[in-house]
Amino acid sequence: MELIVCVKQVPDPEAPPASFKVDTATNKVVPPPGVPPVISTFDETAVEAALKIKDAKGGKITVVSLGNNLVRDVVKKPLAMGADQLILLEDPAYENSDSWSTAYALSMAIKKIGSFDIIFCGRQAADWDSGQVGLGIAELLGIPSVTLAKKVESVDGKVRVERIVPDGFEVIESPTPCLITVTNELGEPRYAPLKGIMKAAKIQPVVWKPQDIGVDPSQIGASGRRTKLVKLFQPVKEGKCEMVEGENAADAAVKLALRLREAKVL
Amino acid sequence: MADYKGVLVCGEAIEGKLAGITAEMLGGGRKLADKLGEGLAVVLLGSGVKGLAAEAIACGADKVYAVDDAVLKDYQTDAYVMAMENVVSQVAPRIVLMGQTSMGRDLAPRLAFRLKTALSMDCIELDIDPQSKQLIQTRPVYGGNARAIFTTESLPQMATVRAKAMSPLPRDDSRKGEVVDTTAGVDASKIRAKFVQKVKEEVAGVKLEEAPAVIAGGRGLGGPDGFKQLEELARLLKGAIGATRPAIDNGWVPTSIQVGLTGKIVAPELYIAIALSGSSQHMAGCSGSKTIVAINKDPEANIFREARFGIVADWKQALPPFTKKVQELLKE
Structure with a gap:
């Protein structure tokens, strides 16, 4: 199966709360010194969900990440875990995206990738906690979506998802291609084995600039935002x-x- | 372009009753509508939901759009997005509010992208800018470490609202409102991801979200046995047991008792946090509690920045005498 996973590099959410600082002049978070960024927690779970499908059915996993100044050792982690290919949408023009401009750029990159069966995303990113990008990609691509998955299986050409609800779970079946967002209840992401880390070191990520994916420059990064951040502060x-x-x-x-x-x- | 006016709350029913979050949004939405000098409407989607219209009016709605259709019996993304798209184009609201619930988390983003408008998720405060009439949207970000205030220009302005962030109005059965039967307009052949069945994993005892006291445990409890030891205290206080995400991820307790950003939001009278550090993402689920009490052996634990009362102690030594003393005191 052709699987795509969208991952985001974020400041480590496990860093001690006391080290969390906001620069109120720029409305930006100051990364805590000495704490490297990580792949957002639920996105790592999304990689795990894709690996479970690959374990069962075989196939290829392409990881896509959007940002700027992406740390190679960080964004390569999914490769070390067992993914096959890494595409980075990396350019200053992608900076200060919101859910809209992020989903738009990712959907254009996925159109360029072409055929796929399932796209996996985390339920929400550990920085803005919004949980919109996955569904935005699905809507922009015109494909069905299932959110909050704790189990994903490929059965008889369909995707069978257990979706978490407050008093249990729902079973949802979707045709492919589709997009699934996953939650931590899916289980701990696997450790990257040494062999995987060595393999990942040899893989060169593919970098796609805005012109490579045919985006309208006014719709990406800060210019494509539909939300205006008035103020960011610590309560x-x-x-x-x-x-x-x-x-x-x-x-x-x-x-x-x-x-x-x-x-x-x- | 349509003239967008008023506030539209997307209602939810739980077991045949208006959901708490819907009453809360009607309370919060009433204030927004009054500031705008415009109306407050609620849309009820589902099968057999029309009977809830009177309750919604008593809770503050001026108008109820009842979309009663068997195709909406179970929540299915495609069907609900189609129905909401129809309702929004008919009503042309300035503001659309949904609950930050399993439905809202799924429906709101997909609908916003369909309507080509912006959305703020999980808002804890909403206000109207008197000049621009724009919706001022405040939401916790970075796992609760920070708050962000957003405004958006595209209409309708959409937001989801966190449970217990707004207060319902006192129920007033003498309030008058209008009920408008509305067709769903859902083409069932266009429903792609389909609901198959629901599997309930109910926890016995008091419901976590409604419990007057919550006894919560974290990683420090060390395993399922640790959680067993909270039961006596929970029973004495007629409370429920909650857990942090690490305890859930370790499989010690069922996922349904997770309290936090990605779990349940609770606001009991008393929240006793035992052997949990008080991470921002956990506090996002319990910071509305009236009194937080912490038992933790680490004096530097973040929970002591959040709690009202605390002791620095190993829970294994502190919990049994604490439980015993509570029992004595409650008998008096």
Whole structure:
């Protein structure tokens, strides 16, 4: 099967919250020093979903990533995990995209790739947490979509998806080609084996500039935005935790219960 | 170009009742509509949903578009996008609101791209700019580490709304409103991804989103046995058990009890966080709780920046005496 996975490079969401800084003059996040970026968590799960299909049915996985200053060791991780090809939409013109301009550029790149059976995306990116790009790509390509997948199988030429809902899951069947967004419940992405890392080191990513994918320059990056970011800021934490102390853990625990009763919380 | 006016809430029903998020959006939407001096409408999509129209009016709607059609019985993306596209072109609202629910997460982006308009997901605050009449959209980003304020020019302006971010109006059964029967206009042959069945994975006991107290555990509990030990405290407080994503990812507890950005949003009277660090993405699901209490052995854990009361202690030593004391106090 021909599989495509869209991945995004983001600042490491596991970095300690205290290291998170916003430059309010530019409305941008200041990457914490010394913490390398990562592939967005759910996008790695999307790679895992594609690998599971490839394990079962065989095929080829093409990874597409859009951005600028993409760190090769970071964006090559899906290759090390077992993907076959990496296409980077890398150019300053792609910077400051929003969901619209990102989905547009990715959909144009996918049109250039040509035939495919399934496109996988993460349910949302760890930076803007929007969860729009996957569905935007599907709409722009005119293909069906299923979101929040915890299991994806290819059965009798159809894709069978278990979609997470608050009290369980739904089973959805879609014809191909289609787009699936995946959620962490799909399971931990596999580790990249040493052999995979060595293989990935030898693969040269293909870089496509805006002119290579035939995009309208007014529709990509900052110029293609449909949302205006007025302000980016860190919410003020009240940070008034009353620490209850005791001679030992058990004593502190008892005093905590008494304090909660006193404060009418219990 | 059509004259876009008013606020349209995309309603949802849960087990034959108007969903809490819909009542909340009607409360929030009422304020927006009043600021604009325009109307508040709600669209109810589904099979047998017309009966909810009176409730929606009592919750603040001026007008109810009832799209009652068997083809909308189960949520299917293509069908709902088609139906909503028809409703939006008929109503021409200035603002469309949807819940940040499994339906809203799926429907809103696809509909926005179909309508060639912009959308802000998971908003916690919405307001109207008095000059431009634009919708000011505030949403948490970077896993809750930051907030972003957006405006958009294309119409309709679309936003999804986080659960418990807005307050419902007090129900007023004397309110009058208009119910408009609306055809779905769905061509069933164009539904591609099809609903096959739903598998329920209900957790026994009090429903997490409705529990007055939530006892939540994290990675520090070390395994399913750790979560077992929370049960007694949950029972005493008539509460429910919640979990962080690492605990879910490790398979210790069912996914349905995940609290956080990608799990459930809860706002109980009392949230007891045990052996969890308080990552931004977890706090996104519980920061609306009235009182947060933390038990963690790491004095530097982020949870102590979020909690109202806390102790630095190993949960294994603290939980049994805490539970016992709570039991004594509740008996008094």
